[in-house]
Amino acid sequence: MLRETPLYLRLNPADDVVIACRELEAGTNLLKEGVIVAERIPAGHKVATKAIAKDAPVHRYNQVIGFATRPIAAGAHVHVHNLEVRDFARDYAFGEVYQPTQFANPPATFQGIVRADGRVATRNYIGILSTVNCSATVAKYVAEQFRGDALKEFPNVDGVVPLVHTTGCGMGSTGEGIDILRRTLAGYARHANFAGVLIIGLGCEANQMDALVFTQGLEAGPLLSTMTIQDSGGTAKAVAEGVRRVKEMLPRANQVSRTTVPASHITVGLQCGGSDGYSGITANPALGAAVDLLVRNGGTAILSETPEIYGAEHLLTRRAVSKAVGQKIVDRIHWWEEYTAREKGEMNNNPSPGNKAGGLTTILEKSLGAVAKGGTTGLMDVYEYAKPVTAKGFVFMDTPGYDPVSATGQVAGGANLICFTTGRGSVYGCKPSPSLKLATNTPMFQRMEDDMDINCGEILDGSLSVQEAGARIFALMLETASGKPSKSEMHGFGADEFVPWQLGAVM
Amino acid sequence: MLRETPLYLRLNPADDVVIACRELEAGTNLLKEGVIVAERIPAGHKVATKAIAKDAPVHRYNQVIGFATRPIAAGAHVHVHNLEVRDFARDYAFGEVYQPTQFANPPATFQGIVRADGRVATRNYIGILSTVNCSATVAKYVAEQFRGDALKEFPNVDGVVPLVHTTGCGMGSTGEGIDILRRTLAGYARHANFAGVLIIGLGCEANQMDALVFTQGLEAGPLLSTMTIQDSGGTAKAVAEGVRRVKEMLPRANQVSRTTVPASHITVGLQCGGSDGYSGITANPALGAAVDLLVRNGGTAILSETPEIYGAEHLLTRRAVSKAVGQKIVDRIHWWEEYTAREKGEMNNNPSPGNKAGGLTTILEKSLGAVAKGGTTGLMDVYEYAKPVTAKGFVFMDTPGYDPVSATGQVAGGANLICFTTGRGSVYGCKPSPSLKLATNTPMFQRMEDDMDINCGEILDGSLSVQEAGARIFALMLETASGKPSKSEMHGFGADEFVPWQLGAVM
Ligand SMILES: [Ca+2]
Ligand SMILES: [Ca+2]
Ligand SMILES: [Ca+2]
Ligand SMILES: [Ca+2]
Ligand SMILES: [Ca+2]
16 A cells, blocks of 8 residues: 655644655645745754744654744744754753653553562563573573473473573672673563573682572572582583473473453563664654553553763653652763763764754754653653663663663563664564564565564554554554564574673673 | 592693692602602692702793792792792893794694685584674574584585674774674684685674675675675575575585694684682693694694783793784783773782682792693784784783683684683583683593593692693694594584673673
């Protein structure tokens, strides 16, 4: 079904501008807006839909992207000649636009797996974790014994998944690096989507098993088992022992069923990777609309990728529920400034000349492309990487922008679903939490249809509004949380995408 | 066959001391040394075997470990009360003890695979590399299609190996971090042990395929193929395309045979991991003796693990063939000081109180435990991580001490064999280069016999001298290079132990 690209996109009813979907000539009638375009507007650029007074804030996706440097008439081009960031960027205005959430009643529901302690899972795996790279192969060999028909007596177990990594030794035995690794491993060990977890170590690594268990407050038991290769007596004996322990877990792991639970048990990690010029106007705002629906239904969404909001943290501090929550973002931004300085890198998220040619005017607007995934509701809390997410609603977790590292932190924090927008076409998948991939444009969706779950390019094609796309994503979130496999799950992705954030010297 | 632990060990005929294997009472007769022990010597500590003048250097494993602070009589305990480092540690004495190698004539030989360009392989794999974590799973899926019976028509192909990693994006597109990653990937892409290599990218990663190929001077062709998932149109099509390309390589890859070639075509990477109190007196000196044999037969051995020789780089600078080569080590040491300072870590390889109680007196002696793997011949060149090793003889490559990262750099540099000493019991294995594991003690060897290739603990048991153990290791090097599988190869290790050194901020 071919449709013509619409003339423009309205991202939010409260916006002062709409986005030209193709070059607009002076005199073009933006019918639904009741506005006549006053001058030539390049594709991707902004048109004012009402008169904006000098010094007034300009909103896109219901967030401030800058201030008018002179009066702007309805129909005028809004760009660097009449829009700038100003003091906004020096004023965190903590909580200034925070609004309590209007909750849906009754809330949406899904079919979840309720654990003995009341936590709700969206999948039911057994996980094999490694303390160190030195035990990675043994962990994989244990899991390999449960491929094929090995689980046919345990139809409620989704699989036995090895999640291994490259660090765990050659690192300080105290400090930020090992703290983050331990938090990440513990977050997975505790994840509701694992019915049982076996952690395998070598024995002499810096990331000692006892210290991992003790510092993270893990409790070994029938469904959380630990062992080392050196204690077992080498590879063959360790694999045999690991297989034995997993076999012991299987009957209990299989004793689950899905029941109707409220959407408040969904925690979704928001990701974008391989973004393109459409990310900020299709998939990211659509995902944001879905997040607003999820939050109104009691659920939780985690925005991350700190380097991609750098310089526009003000977009989030204003939405904070309290000054203390807003300040946590500012603190993490300062941490990043120090980190990149010592790594001889640089934090710089300013629009490039290419960004500006494409219609992005200010750093706020550029970052809004990433922030839009988080919708518009209040920011309820801020977490360091891989820390347990306990608040409900929209929250932020500090992570790098690099997809597998960012998502690993979110899942460690409890995300039981990932929503991942992509323009260039990522094939990312996750375990133990399913990951939905949202295409920003139709050509890529069609080219990579076996990897994409939803085509947000339809927004640009004119067959779907941002709000409609958001509703479709929210519906698929509920279905996926209820057990419907995502495209990446059908392919089997997820074992090699577990990448804990590596910080500190490799010694 | 039970033997009694010998009284003491002589590590090198030129040494001024021997090592007590158990506590020695005053009056004990060290028969072969013609020395009577003058006072109680704890196990692991040193006894002088001749009179040492005040200020004279004291040698262990034919290397200076310090200077006598007073006259030391034959039979006396040598430790902190009469031995110290002094000016030695401030004088690199470049080349002072360098001696040209006395080559064996004729040299030892092995059965190697001679490539069209004259390089010699010890194994014959096809490799599947990924530019970025985002293509890791597709790389693995391609390789999985060649498990089981899939290669039965190609009996000379040892396997199709996926070597994937966790980085390649969320990093600067220039700088030290990506330089090292590209060098590492290119070193593997060029490795003689790969008959053919397929490199798979996602498409939008920082580590762009074109830049990888161009900056590293790689030449695509029938046996070096590149592709991206985005160009292929997603996971399923990329896997199919990758399988097709590997199938095209197989007939040519199978056209190999082994012929007799000189040992000069062996390049061995030296590793130790999970070291213990015996490493420095059994497996490491034994490996050093084997390296001396390899070097005299024209081969190359790469010592690495810079943090473990820190503070005792003087042991190497004195052996350097030239001041320029010695200076390269000093430069890398300064790089490490800067690196660990910015990572809030610390370079400190001084003997701890526990080390001293165990008999290690000076930082030179402690580091000698690691350096001993490198034997006693001249240091012919020094390389940065993953750079191609072109010199013959004993060389140094700057790497972290962390085993998988260190060995990955050595293999990227061309190592076609790894020799790995271990006391606690590592199960490390490598692809595409076989890895031999040398146990430092008999109890661990017996406990983990399916992972250990040689028991250097026999040196302590009295059934083997250091030189005899070295000859045994050298013989097994030749056999393994000729195709005999190592223990870790029988287990199938190596795909998850490919860990390029990650430097720089994760963004
Ligand atoms: Ca991104
Ligand atoms: Ca990202
Ligand atoms: Ca991995
Ligand atoms: Ca070591
Ligand atoms: Ca090591």
